[in-house]
Amino acid sequence: MNAPLSPQTAPAATGYNFAYLDEQTKRMIRRALLKAVAIPGHQVPFAARDMPMPYGWGTGGIQVTAAILGSGDVLKVIDQGADDTTNAVSIRAFFQKTANVAVTTRTAEATVIQTRHRIPEKPLKAGQTLVFQVPIPEPLRFLEPRETETRVMHALADYGLMHVKLYEDIAKHGHIAKTYAYPVEVEGRYVMDPSPIPKFDNPKLSMSPALQLFGAGREKRIYALPPFTRVKSLDFEDHPFEPTRFEAPCALCGATDSYLDEVVTDDRGTRMFVCSDTDHCEERRADGHRGLLAGDDLVDTITREADVERDDGAPIVPLP
Amino acid sequence: MNAHSPTLAAGFVDPVHEAQTCFRAVLDALAEPGTARAVAGITEPPAPLSAVAASVIATLADFETTIWRDAALATPAVDAWIAFHTGARLVEDPREATFALIADAANAPAWDAFALGTDLDPSTSTTVILQVDGFDAGARYHLAGPGIETTRDVAVAGAPADLAARGRANRDLFPRGVDLVLAGPTAIVGLPRTTRLEEIG
Numbered sequence: 065m066n067a068p069l070s071p072q073t074a075p076a077a078t079g080y081n082f083a084y085l086d087e088q089t090k091r092m093i094r095r096a097l098l099k100a101v102a103i104p105g106h107q108v109p110f111a112a113r114d115m116p117m118p119y120g121w122g123t124g125g126i127q128v129t130a131a132i133l134g135s136g137d138v139l140k141v142i143d144q145g146a147d148d149t150t151n152a153v154s155i156r157a158f159f160q161k162t163a164n165v166a167v168t169t170r171t172a173e174a175t176v177i178q179t180r181h182r183i184p185e186k187p188l189k190a191g192q193t194l195v196f197q198v199p200i201p202e203p204l205r206f207l208e209p210r211e212t213e214t215r216v217m218h219a220l221a222d223y224g225l226m227h228v229k230l231y232e233d234i235a236k237h238g239h240i241a242k243t244y245a246y247p248v249e250v251e252g253r254y255v256m257d258p259s260p261i262p263k264f265d266n267p268k269l270s271m272s273p274a275l276q277l278f279g280a281g282r283e284k285r286i287y288a289l290p291p292f293t294r295v296k297s298l299d300f301e302d303h304p305f306e307p308t309r310f311e312a313p314c315a316l317c318g319a320t321d322s323y324l325d326e327v328v329t330d331d332r333g334t335r336m337f338v339c340s341d342t343d344h345c346e347e348r349r350a351d352g353h354r355g356l357l358a359g360d361d362l363v364d365t366i367t368r369e370a371d372v373e374r375d376d377g378a379p380i381v382p383l384p
Numbered sequence: 385m386n387a388h389s390p391t392l393a394a395g396f397v398d399p400v401h402e403a404q405t406c407f408r409a410v411l412d413a414l415a416e417p418g419t420a421r422a423v424a425g426i427t428e429p430p431a432p433l434s435a436v437a438a439s440v441i442a443t444l445a446d447f448e449t450t451i452w453r454d455a456a457l458a459t460p461a462v463d464a465w466i467a468f469h470t471g472a473r474l475v476e477d478p479r480e481a482t483f484a485l486i487a488d489a490a491n492a493p494a495w496d497a498f499a500l501g502t503d504l505d506p507s508t509s510t511t512v513i514l515q516v517d518g519f520d521a522g523a524r525y526h527l528a529g530p531g532i533e534t535t536r537d538v539a540v541a542g543a544p545a546d547l548a549a550r551g552r553a554n555r556d557l558f559p560r561g562v563d564l565v566l567a568g569p570t571a572i573v574g575l576p577r578t579t580r581l582e583e584i585g
Contacts, residue, residue, distance in 0.1 A: 088446060216504065
């Protein structure tokens with residue numbers, strides 16, 4: 065996967081405007097984006113269109129990406145950190161087909177990164193734009209279901225209910241029992257849902273050199289964090305915010321500073337923990353980092369045994 | 385066609401890609417206040433509408449938006465150009481404007497004459513496109529706020545003399561307030577409502 069992707073897997077589609085959306089729709093989204101950047105953390109309503117995929121598959125993120133994308137951009141798409149899962153592959157193919165843009169899996173090479181529920185491990189740079197797919201933009205939704213009320217609460221900066229919720233977590237569980245979509249306060253004003261990224265990623269939101277845009281298609285909301293915006297994960301003085309930590313390093317690349325996915329490897333409860341960011345993991349392995357289950361010794365053994373046992377002169381091909 | 389009708393100046397040659405490039409310049413300008421972002425595209429709009437301001441308005445305005453223009457820009461040629469290339473409705477009341485175009489910066493109305501948005505929806509405020517002389521000379525300002533790592537200095541020639549005071553008054557309204565796009569001869573500088581402005585001479 066870490067090889068450069070072929071520039072074009074399918075011929076660019078004809079009959080569509082560049083990047084699928086019509087210019088009228090792009091202007092509407094662009095106006096919403098400019099106001100979102102001017103009011104960091106505030107949810108700006110926009111007239112989300114039907115996209116050629118169901119809600120829940122990233123229609124908000126796709127519309128934001130389509131509105132900002134230019135022919136010179138290099139696009140990376142990740143789904144839970146991985147470049148090679150269905151959602152990421154489909155969205156990447158969609159923009160290859162409708163915008164004919166260059167694509168990559170390498171974080172450092174991308175100018176626009178559309179993401180579902182992760183922020184890449186490699187620190188982002190100035191000039192990069194991160195587009196989040198957001199299912200539920202309203203952080204107060206499960207505390208107050210009425211949109212009319214939550215909008216007033218945001219207008220008044222009345223976030224007492226959110227603090228009560230976090231306090232009740234501490235009273236019941238001894239800690240704030242929220243591991244993803246952990247609410248943040250932006251520049252001391254708006255409380256914002258950072259989309260369902262693990263709270264491990266929350267510190268990366270703050271003072272990032274990259275521009276961060278959030279699109280919720282079904283909910284028809286756009287919000288943004290300009291570069292170098294102060295973003296604070298909500299907490300209490302005696303119960304400070306703590307990002308998730310892992311006890312073991314990545315089983316493939318040995319990284320101790322990345323977010324890990326649990327992978328069940330058989331039906332007897334054996335499991336391994338590997339980097340959720342596939343590009344990060346592959347780059348580390350390419351640099352020679354090895355985890356406990358990287359499998360090199362296995363490949364060597366099989367190759368060596370095959371070498372000894374084969375006598376038909378056929379070339380030896382190590383397992384991938 | 386009426387032989388006396390003036391020739392309408394051209395808009396974007398390649399509307400899709402030129403508008404995208406111009407939009408990214410505006411997005412980056414507002415995301416990183418005080419940085420000058422080059423804008424090209426429309427070359428010869430009717431005076432006194434500047435090429436840069438024309439590109440920005442052609443990128444962002446359409447029939448869903450309204451435009452207020454100051455007295456200097458209220459000429460038949462500019463009105464016809466805006467109507468043809470954007471389809472936006474011209475309004476005389478600045479409080480109804482999605483966008484404001486100002487060529488005569490010295491006599492710009494106070495920012496609170498424009499739509500400021502509401503506490504419920506501060507995004508309904510006016511975006512003011514203010515034509516200035518450039519960013520190489522003129523009054524210097526010290527900027528801070530979101531989009532700026534520590535502080536950033538910017539020079540603006542031809543801005544209203546009380547730009548810093550206007551910015552403070554606008555900042556006090558937060559989250560309401562107007563957002564400013566300063567249109568120079570070849571580039572724009574964004575001053576969103578979050579930016580704190582201090583004049584340093």
